[in-house]
Amino acid sequence: MNIFQLIKAETQNFAHKTALIEDTRTLSYAELISAAQEIAGLLKKGGVAPFQRVGLLCGNSIDYIAASLAILSISAVAVPVSADYTAAEIEQVLNEISADFLLFKKDFYPYAGAEKFICCGLSSDTFFIKKIQVKRKITQAYYKINPAFIRFSSGTTDKSKGVVLSHETIMQRTEAADKGLRITSADSILWVLSMSFHFVVSILLFLRRAATIILCHHPFPDSLVESITKYRATVIYASPFHYDLLTHSDLLSPESLLSIRLAVSTTIKLSYGTASAFFQKFGFELAQAYGIIEVGLPFINLSANQHNRNSVGKILPDYEIKIVDQDASGVGRVYVRGKGMLDAYFSPWQNREAILEDGWFITGDLGKIDETGFLTIVGRKQNVINFIGIKIFPFEVEAVLNQYSQIYESLVYGKDHPKYGQLPVAKIVLKNGLNKPLDLQDLRRFCYKRLAPYKVPKQFVCVNQLPKTASGKIRRQQTSQGLDLFLEATQANPIPCRLTDGSGT
Secondary structure, three states: OOHHHHHHHHOHHHOOOEEEEEOOEEEEHHHHHHHHHHHHHHHHHOOOOOOOEEEEEOOOOHHHHHHHHHHHHOOOEEEEEOOOOOHHHHHHHHHHOOOOEEEEEOOOOOOOOOEEEOOOOOOOOOEEEEEOOOOOOOOHHHHOOOEEEEEOOOOOOOOOOOEEEEHHHHHHHHHHHHHHHOOOOOOEEEEOOOOOOOOOOHHHHHHHOOOEEEEOOOOOOHHHHHHHHHOOOOEEEEOHHHHHHHHOOOOOOOOOOOOOOEEEEOOOOOOHHHHHHHHHHHOOOOEEEEEEOOOEEEEEOOOOOHHHOOOOEOEOOOEEEEEEOOOOOOOEEEEEEEOOOOOEEOOOOEEHHHHOEOOEEEEEEEEEEOOOOOEEEEEEOOOOEEEOOEEEOHHHHHHHHOOOOOEEEEEEEEEEEOOOEEEEEEEEEEOOOOOOOEEHHHHHHHHHHHOOHHHOOOEEEEOOOOOEOOOOOEOOOOOHHHHHHHHHHOOOOOOOOOEEOOOOO
């Protein structure tokens, strides 16, 4: 089974229908399939074979979608690589997933030693492909699951291990998600999210249903507003950040979204304030979705009741949920199982049976189900920061901070933010005997050279000490509020460091 062949079959009666719109460019389904097949031919000519892992480094575009389909069509494995990553982060991803090739646009990666090719079905931008020497032996179990995607997020400790999804798993989870989204060929979807982090369920489902996908680029909200006014879209797929921009934009009237039947809010928790303001302006509720890369999209809040705004909704038909270790208020650990569960973790390799507990995936979230079956997520137990739906691993950021010459140790955590979900914040302890002020501009430059921009802490605070366990390890709290309270309690004396912005102030 192959997801590309399925999309090709399911859209054969919509060959001349518009599949993708990007600025002034459009591609019909026939043209998209043709472009994907042309790229596939070039990939095979370049040596790409089934099961080989192909990193894809490209910005949101028609080209990104066509290239992804091309990789899948020849049974190679697509590995999205974020365009925001630094050179060091890109190399880390390629090493962790033992990439065989990197397919990239010239502005995103050095093309020395790479082969270039141009597909006439795409834009004039040149794709390059570079062969990479595989450094590790791949387990035989990998070849038995018909792999299609590996979604990898960089990190050091508690890192994402590379979620492996087979063609069959993708088919199952797109079918399962559609029991909530109910996408048809009559839908036109406004898309603003990063395809490096959001593709498998959403984009592939939209293509399976022969919908039209409208790619909205920066700057926001202008591009999104322009697309709303130019095309009578029926679905918006965005984050709370984007909906907040739309709500406060003077370019949109309350009547601007009359054609929208569904506005899905995903990537981070939707705040009650954002949901309320959106409703007050446009007259309908946002549909908060709860997606998990290991599981799919098991929850979408389709309720029109404002009392359910804090909820991610009821579980969709193909899934089950249970709350484990509940406290007196009913809050406990969220477990989910159902169709389309991940097939494996890539590095180190773990198959599905080793990851799941009797078929249940432990999400790491804390939640509560009310008497009507609506789930509310109230917190998270794992050490991960959620910035607009993109995972940031504190250990990775701390490893960079601790390399800075003046820093002895650091603690990075997420501070809740109504628009972005969480912002990375760093508490730092300087090395003893340093009288020189800490130059924040130099520290930020140091970080930006080694980390994607969204991972760089938005606030730095010098402290006397960090909270430690009895064994001397840094103690990590489940909430930013709890950590702040601890740090306040440990800073009764003046903090022995000075900060400068580089100008001496």
